Amino acid sequence: xxxxxxxxxxxxxxxxxxxxxxxxxxxxxxxLMALYGYDPFLAYGALVRGAFGGPAEFAETLSFAIPxxxxxxTFAIGVKAGLFNIGAEGQMYIGALGAVLAGACIKLPPxxxxxxxxxxxxxxxxxxxxxxxxxxxxxxxxxxxxxxMFNWIAFYLTMYLALYYLxxxxxxxxxxxxxxxxxxxxxxxxxxxxxxxxxxxIFCVIIHLFLILTKAxxxxxxxxxxxxxxxxxxxxxxxxxxxxxxxxxxxxxxAGASQIIGRPPTxxxxxxxxxxxxxxxxxxxxxxxxxxNPLGVIIAAIFIGALKNGGRYMEYTAGVYSxxxxxxxxxxxxxxxxxxxxxxxxxxxxxxxx
Amino acid sequence: xxTAIFKQYFKVILVLLVLATILFIAxxxxxxxxxxxxxxxxxxxxxxxxAMGESINQKAGxxxxxxxxxxxxxxxxxVFGAELAHEAGLPYSGVVGLLFGLLVGALxxxxxxxxxxxxxxxxxxxxxxxxxxxxxFVPYFMMAVWHFPGIxxxxxxxxxxxxxxxxxxxxxxxxxTLILGVLLHLMLHKTPLGLRILAAGETPEALxxxxxxxxxxxxxxxILSGALTGLGGAFMPLCWFGGIVKExxxxxxxxxxxxxxxxxxxxxxxxxxxxxxGFAEGLAxxxxxxxxxxxxxxxHLVLMIPYITTLAVVTIFIGKRRFPRxxxxxxxxx
Numbered sequence: 001x002x003x004x005x006x007x008x009x010x011x012x013x014x015x016x017x018x019x020x021x022x023x024x025x026x027x028x029x030x031x032l033m034a035l036y037g038y039d040p041f042l043a044y045g046a047l048v049r050g051a052f053g054g055p056a057e058f059a060e061t062l063s064f065a066i067p068x069x070x071x072x073x074t075f076a077i078g079v080k081a082g083l084f085n086i087g088a089e090g091q092m093y094i095g096a097l098g099a100v101l102a103g104a105c106i107k108l109p110p111x112x113x114x115x116x117x118x119x120x121x122x123x124x125x126x127x128x129x130x131x132x133x134x135x136x137x138x139x140x141x142x143x144x145x146x147x148x149m150f151n152w153i154a155f156y157l158t159m160y161l162a163l164y165y166l167x168x169x170x171x172x173x174x175x176x177x178x179x180x181x182x183x184x185x186x187x188x189x190x191x192x193x194x195x196x197x198x199x200x201x202i203f204c205v206i207i208h209l210f211l212i213l214t215k216a217x218x219x220x221x222x223x224x225x226x227x228x229x230x231x232x233x234x235x236x237x238x239x240x241x242x243x244x245x246x247x248x249x250x251x252x253x254x255a256g257a258s259q260i261i262g263r264p265p266t267x268x269x270x271x272x273x274x275x276x277x278x279x280x281x282x283x284x285x286x287x288x289x290x291x292x293n294p295l296g297v298i299i300a301a302i303f304i305g306a307l308k309n310g311g312r313y314m315e316y317t318a319g320v321y322s323x324x325x326x327x328x329x330x331x332x333x334x335x336x337x338x339x340x341x342x343x344x345x346x347x348x349x350x351x352x353x354x
Numbered sequence: 355x356x357t358a359i360f361k362q363y364f365k366v367i368l369v370l371l372v373l374a375t376i377l378f379i380a381x382x383x384x385x386x387x388x389x390x391x392x393x394x395x396x397x398x399x400x401x402x403x404x405a406m407g408e409s410i411n412q413k414a415g416x417x418x419x420x421x422x423x424x425x426x427x428x429x430x431x432x433v434f435g436a437e438l439a440h441e442a443g444l445p446y447s448g449v450v451g452l453l454f455g456l457l458v459g460a461l462x463x464x465x466x467x468x469x470x471x472x473x474x475x476x477x478x479x480x481x482x483x484x485x486x487x488x489x490x491f492v493p494y495f496m497m498a499v500w501h502f503p504g505i506x507x508x509x510x511x512x513x514x515x516x517x518x519x520x521x522x523x524x525x526x527x528x529x530x531t532l533i534l535g536v537l538l539h540l541m542l543h544k545t546p547l548g549l550r551i552l553a554a555g556e557t558p559e560a561l562x563x564x565x566x567x568x569x570x571x572x573x574x575x576x577i578l579s580g581a582l583t584g585l586g587g588a589f590m591p592l593c594w595f596g597g598i599v600k601e602x603x604x605x606x607x608x609x610x611x612x613x614x615x616x617x618x619x620x621x622x623x624x625x626x627x628x629x630x631x632g633f634a635e636g637l638a639x640x641x642x643x644x645x646x647x648x649x650x651x652x653x654h655l656v657l658m659i660p661y662i663t664t665l666a667v668v669t670i671f672i673g674k675r676r677f678p679r680x681x682x683x684x685x686x687x688x
Binding site for chain 2: 332
């Protein structure tokens with residue numbers, strides 16, 4: 001009897017913890033709203049309607065989820081290998097830059113152009129991730145510090161190139177738009193969902209298969225779970241670190257590309273980087289809610305995508321500045337970091353026999 | 355051990371000599387060396403405060419990478435507190451703002467400490483959570499309180515003026531930071547409390563056996579780290595920029611982490627590194643505003659200088675740094 005109950009609890013427990021963290025984050029968000037005189041019920045009502053109110057709204061939510069699941073993979077594959085790769089942000093800027101370069105400056109036949117631009121953006125993202133990986137391998141520089149420095153360097157580099165070399169003549173606030181041949185097809189008129197969502201989901205599934213089926217994937221998980229055992233088993237830690245960073249960079253590069261060649265209507269990068277900024281950091285919360293499992297990350301991305309999409313309606317209807325969604329995301333991360341929370345709550349529940 | 359530390363200081367002195375040379379070259383290029391030094395000292399202050407506080411926190415075994423978020427939140431809180439005091443007609447409203455920032459920082463440190471010590475939280479994740487929270491919360495807070503997105507300039511009366519000394523404009527907080535550096539160094543290496551802090555990070559079991567509460571020590575250092583970071587956060591708008599934008603911290607929390615990691619968690623050494631990074635930032639600002647030079651070098655590339663310097667310095671200095679054995683590991687009594 002005892003045993004049959006324990007097997008499902010292995011899946012159930014992380015799910016419960018994730019759900020609990022989500023609820024805590026939303027409650028804390030409501031408190032923050034009430035504190036400054038907003039109506040949380042009106043706000044959350046608008047948020048839900050904006051995110052799931054109809055097919056067009058849901059398509060928009062899915063569109064918001066695309067970059068989030070990819071930057072989520074960046075962080076998740078890092079954690080799987082025992083690394084805190086918070087460089088998705090910068091790798092994504094560079095990926096977006098690569099998408100503009102390949103999509104606007106090179107002429108190719110239709111389908112080949114889309115594929116080439118996507119791959120080029122992914123490769124640039126991966127290239128940008130190699131810096132912190134090498135610093136970690138050679139000198140032991142902690143990736144939290146090096147990736148953030150690379151993020152800021154990428155920020156100014158991308159902004160510089162976007163403003164001075166790729167700006168659209170007459171419209172200095174954005175870069176030139178990518179050619180029609182480099183754009184993913186829009187799936188539903190009125191929403192910004194494009195076929196790149198299939199590429200993103202397939203990418204996540206491939207990473208999942210890589211982790212569960214291949215030797216390299218197993219070594220990666222082993223290093224993250226137990227570095228001593230990994231060393232004893234002859235796992236080459238340096239190679240695993242490099243692999244993890246490169247996969248993360250590919251994923252973040254694809255996330256950057258998704259905002260340029262996979263999202264109407266601008267098909268370009270803003271000079272302020274306004275249409276990509278913050279998506280890398282959002283991915284951290286997505287990865288943690290999805291328990292760093294690539295398939296879980298897809299689901300978590302849809303949830304955070306719904307918050308971000310619905311957040312705009314919340315701002316419009318209830319006047320709550322949509323940046324609050326970011327704060328809620330942070331609180332969810334903190335709640336997820338405390339494993340004792342669930343034990344504590346269970347103890348309280350048991351005490352009151354609920 | 356002693357000679358190893360001496361060698362580190364020797365390296366730092368070498369770097370400072372290099373900086374003096376840069377100062378001299380800068381003068382040849384038409385940059386004002388006094389302005390450069392002033393900018394460097396301003397940029398040093400928040401970095402040094404956060405780096406010193408957090409190095410002691412890490413010595414005790416906690417690892418808070420949420421410094422960036424604390425900077426951001428306390429910058430907003432500092433301006434908010436200063437304006438409240440100003441509206442209430444209190445004198446020295448800027449100083450009240452600084453204290454407010456310090457208190458909010460201490461509160462975040464307390465929360466971090468409790469989550470890490472009693473909640474056995476994954477400290478790196480909590481730190482990331484603090485950062486993500488701050489990036490969302492601060493713009494929301496600014497919009498809710500000041501009804502304008504992303505930027506706020508408080509009235510001039512709430513700002514803290516520099517010390518009334520000749521030749522150089524230097525903030526009282528900068529002087530306080532320099533004194534604190536020495537005091538924290540002495541506290542860590544010459545007092546029983548310092549010994550307990552070191553033990554909490556190295557051998558918490560031994561400390562526990564000796565009858566000292568590991569949890570109290572760690573929460574104390576966490577509060578100290580939060581408070582000093584909070585003072586640094588409030589320093590930015592009130593003593594330095596004279597206003598707040600939603601990305602005011604600009605990676606400084608992580609540069610502060612780079613300081614303490616390069617310094618092997620020695621507070622005084624961390625302060626020297628803060629000066630080096632502050633110098634890089636000051637150099638960037640001075641280049642960006644000096645006529646004749648700012649036209650020659652692209653603005654965006656100049657702004658990269660602090661981050662590239664940080665990467666370079668960490669890479670050179672990190673070497674074979676030893677970190678406390680129990681760093682970022684929750685301690686449980688058997």
